[in-house]
Amino acid sequence: MTRKTLTIEDIARKANVSKSTVSRVLNNSSPVKESKRLAVIRTMEQLDYRPNAFARGLAGGLSMTIGIVTQNIGSPFYDSVTQGILKGLAGSDYSPIFADGRWIPEVERAAIKTLIGRQVDGIILVGGNLQANELEEVRKAEPTIVVARHLEGWGPQCIAFDNHAAAREAVLHLIGAGHRSIAHIRGIKTHEDAIARFEGYRAALEEAGIPFDPELVASGNFNGQSGVLAVESLIARGASFTAIFAANDEMAFGARLALFRRGIRVPDDVSLVGFDDQPNSLYVTPPLTTVRQPAVAMGEAAAAGMLNLLQNREVTAIDLPIELAIRESVAFCR
Amino acid sequence: MTRKTLTIEDIARKANVSKSTVSRVLNNSSPVKESKRLAVIRTMEQLDYRPNAFARGLAGGLSMTIGIVTQNIGSPFYDSVTQGILKGLAGSDYSPIFADGRWIPEVERAAIKTLIGRQVDGIILVGGNLQANELEEVRKAEPTIVVARHLEGWGPQCIAFDNHAAAREAVLHLIGAGHRSIAHIRGIKTHEDAIARFEGYRAALEEAGIPFDPELVASGNFNGQSGVLAVESLIARGASFTAIFAANDEMAFGARLALFRRGIRVPDDVSLVGFDDQPNSLYVTPPLTTVRQPAVAMGEAAAAGMLNLLQNREVTAIDLPIELAIRESVAFCR
DNA sequence: CGTGAATTTGAAAGCGATTTCTTTTTCATT
DNA sequence: AATGAAAAAGAAATCGCTTTCAAATTCACG
Numbered sequence: 001m002t003r004k005t006l007t008i009e010d011i012a013r014k015a016n017v018s019k020s021t022v023s024r025v026l027n028n029s030s031p032v033k034e035s036k037r038l039a040v041i042r043t044m045e046q047l048d049y050r051p052n053a054f055a056r057g058l059a060g061g062l063s064m065t066i067g068i069v070t071q072n073i074g075s076p077f078y079d080s081v082t083q084g085i086l087k088g089l090a091g092s093d094y095s096p097i098f099a100d101g102r103w104i105p106e107v108e109r110a111a112i113k114t115l116i117g118r119q120v121d122g123i124i125l126v127g128g129n130l131q132a133n134e135l136e137e138v139r140k141a142e143p144t145i146v147v148a149r150h151l152e153g154w155g156p157q158c159i160a161f162d163n164h165a166a167a168r169e170a171v172l173h174l175i176g177a178g179h180r181s182i183a184h185i186r187g188i189k190t191h192e193d194a195i196a197r198f199e200g201y202r203a204a205l206e207e208a209g210i211p212f213d214p215e216l217v218a219s220g221n222f223n224g225q226s227g228v229l230a231v232e233s234l235i236a237r238g239a240s241f242t243a244i245f246a247a248n249d250e251m252a253f254g255a256r257l258a259l260f261r262r263g264i265r266v267p268d269d270v271s272l273v274g275f276d277d278q279p280n281s282l283y284v285t286p287p288l289t290t291v292r293q294p295a296v297a298m299g300e301a302a303a304a305g306m307l308n309l310l311q312n313r314e315v316t317a318i319d320l321p322i323e324l325a326i327r328e329s330v331a332f333c334r
Numbered sequence: 335m336t337r338k339t340l341t342i343e344d345i346a347r348k349a350n351v352s353k354s355t356v357s358r359v360l361n362n363s364s365p366v367k368e369s370k371r372l373a374v375i376r377t378m379e380q381l382d383y384r385p386n387a388f389a390r391g392l393a394g395g396l397s398m399t400i401g402i403v404t405q406n407i408g409s410p411f412y413d414s415v416t417q418g419i420l421k422g423l424a425g426s427d428y429s430p431i432f433a434d435g436r437w438i439p440e441v442e443r444a445a446i447k448t449l450i451g452r453q454v455d456g457i458i459l460v461g462g463n464l465q466a467n468e469l470e471e472v473r474k475a476e477p478t479i480v481v482a483r484h485l486e487g488w489g490p491q492c493i494a495f496d497n498h499a500a501a502r503e504a505v506l507h508l509i510g511a512g513h514r515s516i517a518h519i520r521g522i523k524t525h526e527d528a529i530a531r532f533e534g535y536r537a538a539l540e541e542a543g544i545p546f547d548p549e550l551v552a553s554g555n556f557n558g559q560s561g562v563l564a565v566e567s568l569i570a571r572g573a574s575f576t577a578i579f580a581a582n583d584e585m586a587f588g589a590r591l592a593l594f595r596r597g598i599r600v601p602d603d604v605s606l607v608g609f610d611d612q613p614n615s616l617y618v619t620p621p622l623t624t625v626r627q628p629a630v631a632m633g634e635a636a637a638a639g640m641l642n643l644l645q646n647r648e649v650t651a652i653d654l655p656i657e658l659a660i661r662e663s664v665a666f667c668r
Numbered sequence: 669c670g671t672g673a674a675t676t677t678g679a680a681a682g683c684g685a686t687t688t689c690t691t692t693t694t695c696a697t698t
Numbered sequence: 699a700a701t702g703a704a705a706a707a708g709a710a711a712t713c714g715c716t717t718t719c720a721a722a723t724t725c726a727c728g
Binding site for chain 3: 005007008009019020022023024026027029051052053054055056057058059060061
């Protein structure tokens, strides 16, 4: 460790001013005579000085850090949201710091505490399943934004997609194409998004006067393999359907593969609709009709909202329109 | 801001000991009588005390933070590597902090400086294109690990995949299936991985005594759309081929779509091989034969290596075997 | 019991900034 | 030129924790 740390004192000495003055030009906190300011700036550049963020944080109270609590690294949708946050923060002076909650309340709680210990100036929660009242505490202590999860009463501090309405829309699209036997591949049973999408599916059926048939619902867990299995089980139980609505794209891909294996054509024999519009859905064959969930934009909105919160600016609600990416995996029912 | 910060002093007072003692039980830095230790621990729990990480960092020198320099958030491969790092760090007491380089040397340099200013205890670079000598500087100043990029002389501090050999292997597989007219969809021209894969492709051809035909090489930029375009241009120029080796899976997906549009069957008419083995390649139709690049494992290895570095432990080299995920997108050449 | 060594504890000095409070300069104005 | 107000610069306190160093306990053994 030969790294002799360059401190504000070194700069001050070399520029013939006091620490205070250096600090002032560093933060633009109060006027400094132009000549000195220049001298300081030049010295800093010359010595390639980087102020110690810890010392600043300790003294000033601001860490210029934003904590991000993720839940399941590896899921395309949540990853995209996270990427959006990173993107949205990229221009600012804030650095993102991560802690993973793994969808386990215990772990999520610890993650939040770690971040608070690190003096983050704000916290962005990506999904998660901590109780609402618990989050209320966090929100009280720290500027907080929740994204990809619906929370009552959070207003613009919660950026969520209307899963129920979107699922309904998707199924209505299928119904509009003449389908009446529509199977559904559910997501994780306890996951609120999965529940909302399932309810949306039922709502659409009901609206169209199609009786709900539990035999047409297969359970999955949001990943590709479970989509394969779902279709297998649907077929095994002798269900007959002309369309499938999967609770996310990954399961739709799995379903598509299972159909392919059976020689069932998409969309000629069975139509398929997914949910998320992850980048790949444009390139599968046939390109997948799916609910466009603007994951990256949601993340960016969360970042922007946080930046606003931190400057006591108004946080404006963002509109997340429900939109179907209509492609080629849906055909009219013969 | 009513959040009255709880300090070590509060704990000390309440537990009837000195700050020093509290610090000692906090860090286990020197023995403390059991009765006091318990009293301190209880008080900390009772008050839900979180030590201020900044103060610790300032005083102790260690930030317990690891800086991660990413390059292009949004690319499945690099994202997987990043996820691996996050995973590998999850158990430890270190928190990951991010800065994005966007493949722009200027920005990457700034990202590294930001991280150093934040007193990170180590830096993990995911890809990147800063000059080797510049990185050497970083490595001198800070424990550094580079992943997903080959750097001469870095030994186990560099976790990279042999792109050349893997590409060669992939093309040899195609040749083994009887193909002699093998097209290649390149990645970004200046990207060293793209170059290595292209060279590997050429090497395989040469080995098999197949003359290299520049007409069979189409350029792409690693994303899906460019795969579509590449196939279009190949066809437009009247190239004839029975197989395609794409420099990554995304382009392979795009190529597969373009072929689908033209009614060209995979693998019956044209065989297809990708590179990366991203999760989705298992669920496209037909499942894609591709080079298995253990992205997540590479990230985990980087994290593990960093943790070792930080404890002055031996950093063991990790073996990244070249392996083909053989699936159904390749058929024997008729 | 007494004594020196070993073990625990506490007091105080930093760590590298920010910020308040003075002191010194600078500048109008009379 | 003299004077007071405004502006700029510096000194010193502070942020919350670690760590060195010295003081206080505890302990073992003669």
